[in-house]
Amino acid sequence: MTLKRTTQSRISRTVQDLKPSGIREFFDLVMGMDDVISLGVGEPDFPTPWRVCDAVIESLRNGATSYTSNLGMEELRVEVAQYLEGKYGVTYDPASQILITVGVSEAVDLAMRALLDPGDDFLIPDPCYVSYGPCVELAHGLPITVPTHAEDEFRLTADELAGACTERTRGLLFSNPSNPTGSVMRREHLAEVAEVAKDRDLVVISDEVYAELTYDGTHTSIASLPGMAERTLLLNGFSKADAMTGWRVGYACGPAEIIEAMTRMHAYTTMCVPIMGQIAAIEALRRGEDDRARMVAEYDQRRRVFVNGLNRIGLDCFEPMGAFYAFPSVRSTGLTSEQFAKTLLTDQRVAVVPGNAFGASGEGHVRCSYASSISDLREALARTETFLERLDAGEVQPDE
């Protein structure tokens, strides 16, 4: 058999060019060690609330083991529509404007493939969640990074956005609140982005999976701004606020034309989200509010303790108002993000993720998740303080 490819490899050019995530390398390093306090975890430390698990167990007893509609169960789409209407006053038709996906991840992939032709550009913030760039590339598009800056708390600005647009720019994909920085874009910041989007006729894909984890004030969806619903794809899911990462349920809401295109692909490639996850999601939407409030209150306390602690030991950190990440600067140590993370890990067994794993503008910072117990956070702070003292005294040399 002859492989009809110009190179020696069996693997497609697109995938050959796809770089593995910088997080992966770090994960392998951490896995070989004992007694590590990991602040590298991008998921809640709470188990899924038992009422949700119980609803699924009961559904299994009742034989709910089939495929569902490609769009997802109608009951779930109706719940999602009611939830979004109640939260943001944005109306979506459950029959044509909502698609249930395998986490927000599948929604991002589908959206990119639905919107991009080869050679089109898509804007992503720098730093941003690790899969945005690769999803654009897998759809044969060109990810264009829009730099964000520590002095703006890593929010997107109109100037940087407009400056990054080209003739071939189809849209913008960003998360609010932000992974990795914990930064939140409030209404006034989103209004700036909306103006550029309308001016340049961009589709905005808004990943709001951390929306419920917004502290002091409420989350604003860019879809709720005037003239934005018709050009915004709102993505959300149950992983973070409902502690349901393993269930893999998310959703995309937006213009029927885009949802229909995504659904056609989803029907061929995924068929539907596993019914167990959908049933869990229905329960979470119907009766999960108290559980969410309890977890948010807990994260908020940890956030204060941890961020104040970082600033106290000399790692400058702006106050992150969302998600469960802090993104302190490590520039005062003179180390790069990677040197800092690797040396901290080997010297003190605290795992953080180098900021440059999320884009070049993340250099000089590290991502710390505070989705850990307060006692672990305090221990991590104490170890990091020791590390900084040892570094200062020349007792520890940076790993390369």
Place this chain on the structure above:
Amino acid sequence: MQESILGILAGEGRVADDEIAARLGISSDEVAGAIREMEEQGIIIGYRALVDWSKTDVERVYAYILVEGTPQHGVGFNDLAAHIARFDEVHSLHLTSGTADLNVVVEGRDFREIARFVAEKLAPSPGVTSTSTSFVLKTYKSEGRLIHETPSSQRLAVSP
């Protein structure tokens, strides 16, 4: 602020003022003042450890006793309850709806001690018409805490 402080103390019990202050973003003085006030007002009635006695050498058993009684004019069950509550063996006592009138939790070194208390003190108390005793054989959850270990988390050490 009161609700947040109570949430922490009722959940964990042993938390220093400055730790509470750090978590809630207020000063230690404010926390200390609020706690003192709640103690004075009887909102906080005490602090104690939650103990799984079955893991110790200390002998300790509990029984739930449903008590039916005769209410008295003007005071209902209050006098009877006040009488029963005075016994050291009584761990907690509630007036309840349902078939019985009082729900008494009794603590003792062994089953015999509790049986003797019921037979000699509780059942003969004036106003008590019947008792129904259920001994605690095993505790699964106490004061909102699961007693037996839940499976450890499967979380990956680093994830995106």
